[in-house]
Amino acid sequence: MNDLFSNPVLAKALPEAVVETLQMVGISAFFTVLIGLPLGVFLHVTAPGGLRPMPVVNRIVSDIVVNITRSIPFAILMVALIPLARLLVGTSLGPVAASVSLSIGTIPFFARLVEACLRDVHHGKIDAAQVMGSTRMQVINKVMLPESLPALVAATTTTVVTLVGYSAMAGLVGGGGLGKLAYNYGFQRFDVTVMIVTIVLIIVLVQVIQLTGEWISRSLDHR
């Protein structure tokens, strides 16, 4: 126990690492939802039998963009996207740069989850909205999104938890955060205490995200 407080790594580097991890997860979660949600809506609405079927465009976006991006292992995608990060934020180091590849890696994943959530909205509700004279945007904004909100919150929770995992990987190639801390000190310097503390912190972080997400989702669910 004494070791916990006297360990210089934990006292100095840990708080910084926690902030970096939270930054990475926060920034990339924001952009993932910002871009992934409309992308998921687009995939659902343009699918055959959807609100506005666009078979060719849907195929292209669905197969090429989403499936190809998702089939590249994240570790590789991250490294491959370093030049893009440098282009967008001017550096390939630090949590902000890592957020670029983190966002691009999780946007297609989240879009697929959104698509599945929207598909679960009962078709009768869409019919009802159309019969009462809704525009397509009104169907999306007043039926699809509100009706799938609990599921969308759950999907966001899953995505953020995934991001915590990805952010540890991103730490290794310059993103910083808890992943880097565990690797540098826990692995390369055999500091078991740092390793254990990092693991515990990540577990706590994931638990907090999961429980908060579930609580929000439940409180929004009126079914």
Added chain:
Amino acid sequence: MITVTDLRKVYRQGKKEVVALDGVSLSVPKGAIHGIIGHSGAGKSTLVRCLTLLDRPTSGSVNIDGRELSSVKDSEIRAARRRIGMVFQHANLMDSRTAAGNVAHPLELVKTPKDRVRAKVAELLKLVGLEGFENAYPSQLSGGQRQRVGIARALASDPDVLLCDEPTSALDPATTDEILDLIQDLTRRLQLTVLIITHEMHVVKRVCGSVSLLARGRVVEAGELADVAAELDSKLARALLPLPASEPLKGALQAGPVLEILFSGDTAKEPVLTSVARHFDIDLNVLAGSVETLAGQQFGHLRVQLAQGADYDAVLGYLRDRGISAKLAAAVGPSEPPDVDVDMPDFVTETGDLK
């Protein structure tokens, strides 16, 4: 008043053409409730989709109070839809909205001012008997209450026509009757034109003034309820006044001829059977019967077996002279057709409902 003229809908399935509606025509005056009954696959759902413009008919017209609906431009389609209020089998309410929120939904779409929405929603919920349930979510309501919210929502845009697609098929019998009575009451008070699409004969019996039988995309029989019920040979009469399958009795009457008799209106009140027995001095047995009040009139449909050797032609003549429809259902003997319902095996004889 809604008039549907020669409505056709042809779907393409690969290279094959599927005719879902093959020239459907019907006309319902203001303030009337018209039932459309048919099996699944008869074209009911397609008809609903064409009437609500969720699908465009291939040809034909749908006309509400003199204004054409089926040929409106795409840009006017939403305004046209608002002239038809629709009630769904499972109500199709939004789970994320309260009862009040659901009723307000159609009003929000056209940017109705907030205070106006509130007043209208309160008025509609009162109309359907749900005062005090404004803040309840659909999951907190019973099936019947959910359908009441669905009806209030359908009426929110002040439609001319109320289209009900199997409105009671998911409800228990008591709730079914409550909802049907509500629809009937609203029809009268708001002078609506109502179309009820159903497979339940009970719905037609309870509220409809007229009825169409839909089969294979066509209206095969149609008319005022009292008229179609009085036609001994019509499929609708058999469905409205169903007779359970019964074997001719072989015992006491030594298997005499079997007659089918249909009384309607005033003739239903006369003691015909006993007068036949007295007049011809014969015995008779009632094998099966169904007695109903339809559109305010009494109807009776009986299958009667006469004593062996009875002069059934004379009996038929006697009945017809008194304005009663009657025919020979099955005479005994191997050469005669034994099954009276052979021409319509699709009907469930017990309840008259269509499968």
